[in-house]
Amino acid sequence: MAAALNLFSELGFHGVAVPRIAKDAGIATGSVYNYFKSKEDLVNELFWIWKQKLKGYYLTDFPADASTRMQFEFIWQRLHKYTDDFPQAFLFIEDHLHASYLTKDCLALEEEVFEIGRYFVRGGQAAGVLRVTDPQMIVGFFFGAFVQYFKDTRSNRQIWNIENSLAIRDLCWAAMVVE
Amino acid sequence: MAAALNLFSELGFHGVAVPRIAKDAGIATGSVYNYFKSKEDLVNELFWIWKQKLKGYYLTDFPADASTRMQFEFIWQRLHKYTDDFPQAFLFIEDHLHASYLTKDCLALEEEVFEIGRYFVRGGQAAGVLRVTDPQMIVGFFFGAFVQYFKDTRSNRQIWNIENSLAIRDLCWAAMVVE
Amino acid sequence: MAAALNLFSELGFHGVAVPRIAKDAGIATGSVYNYFKSKEDLVNELFWIWKQKLKGYYLTDFPADASTRMQFEFIWQRLHKYTDDFPQAFLFIEDHLHASYLTKDCLALEEEVFEIGRYFVRGGQAAGVLRVTDPQMIVGFFFGAFVQYFKDTRSNRQIWNIENSLAIRDLCWAAMVVE
Amino acid sequence: MAAALNLFSELGFHGVAVPRIAKDAGIATGSVYNYFKSKEDLVNELFWIWKQKLKGYYLTDFPADASTRMQFEFIWQRLHKYTDDFPQAFLFIEDHLHASYLTKDCLALEEEVFEIGRYFVRGGQAAGVLRVTDPQMIVGFFFGAFVQYFKDTRSNRQIWNIENSLAIRDLCWAAMVVE
DNA sequence: CATGAATGAGTTTTCATTCAT
């Protein structure tokens, strides 16, 4: 699965052959099919695992009673840590716009993760801290900024480090709070 | 080329077979190869054309002498209009992280377009209007927010319209300007 | 036809595409089909013309009343001159062992040309000058030596010139005459 | 490989499609590509194997200390035996004038085999038995005669048997020795 | 008569999947 993650994240689902995955994993081609019904099954399992892991990063120790600011800092820190720990995984799970091969379950899980963000936003709005608009607008806003930062580092337009990451976080925060 | 754009943007480069493109275009498979040396050649030509078009949207009538705020509104409006006019094209040109098939020329063109954004940011920073950080950080920030908004509309998490777009623009602006 | 000759002789029948022939000839692809029913028709016409030309080289001014030695010198000189005048043509007509695309007529013509050689041999045998064996054995003997010399020059194992050619001719003669 | 040899020798490299080879071999098309990187790779491997085999025929038990005449008889006998044992292979390896698909290695091997012949000729010349000219001229002379005899048998102009073969050998010998 | 874009069957090659060992 590690081999599959690396290959899929670099080359895309259709860009990788199953024998190549097996080879990189040091097993026989046929063995892949002892664990996964099909290539689609494999990619969905991978997606599921890594999206679940991201969900776990968000939910574990989430400071439900802390201030909105603290919660945002927590979320950003978890997003950063996940991406730092598993850059291939982040690349993989965030590059599936074309993912006609993802199951309903996987798409639903993706939605769940967004819902965590929106839940946070609603709380901040109720507390009078965050601007009142469609929660997804706020979530997409800071998540999009993060994703672009990550992509920019992959394309050598930016350096990946915690300082830059926090700088972008603070840009986002400045926009999110009520004036 | 229209058929190829639609298919590539929905299914990705490796997800589309040449006969499918030909069929959608209403021509024979072999005819594709009368116009393009290879599938890679086709995707690169497509990328080039649509990225150039985006560049043109930015540069045509750019208000070089207007205020930073006006310039930002212009840029956002052009980004929105391009995406509104050619959503498939925007999807296509912004979904190429895995694009091992893009030529150096195409990657250089992509960089040129980012440079337009950075040029704007430097101007705003010189004018004392925009926060002083790495210009790409600002560019990536608002561009990432826009891309995520667009993606959210594709996934039915958001509605595509000018009001929402401008709301995000204003979120970005709030973050970009000096306190 | 000149373009076709050059291409066929260098790359073989199956190694050349009709549009390539047209391009080298400076005409349109379709024009080829105004003059030839098919690619096979073209290759057969070419073969016919150049084999006929070789036949003409042998028969024109053949010294029917000269000595066997003089006749052999004539034949060798014509073979040499033909190959010298039209090396591509000689290459082309002598490299058709695989020629499943040649018509009966063309194969019959090839046989006719061999018959000229055998006719000469029979005469020399009747005159008591040449060894008495199957005439084709003598013909194949000196013709094979000539063909190999020509191939050796194409592969840079030999130099193509009249001196070498005559040296091989005299080797052959030494073998052909009765002791 | 046996199927490929038969097809290539009869129809030429470009005259044979890979599925045809697979079919004749009783395997699936794809299986061909489990053993050979490409059709070109296959033809080169074939050429290599059969040319090496011919080289082996010449070199094994070569009577280095025997008379020139004995050596020539040995060489001719090996050439005859190889062609008798593997007529398709001989046809295949000697019909590659157009072989733009052969690698440098294969062409070098072909040269090596010619060098064996030249080595023999130099020895015979040093012993004062063979005429003194460019060794390749002698090699090409008798080899060309042999090849033409073989081709004549394929075209039904000659009968393939040891008597005819030896008759041609003796014709060659008569020409090669000093008067 | 010349053209050359269009055709689609055929070519080389790839690859997800199977299955005998």
Next chain:
DNA sequence: TATGAATGAAAACTCATTCAT
């Protein structure tokens, strides 16, 4: 359970031939 050669359908690409202009 692990293997990896075998499979054959499908992919990328070619090319002999046609035909509207």
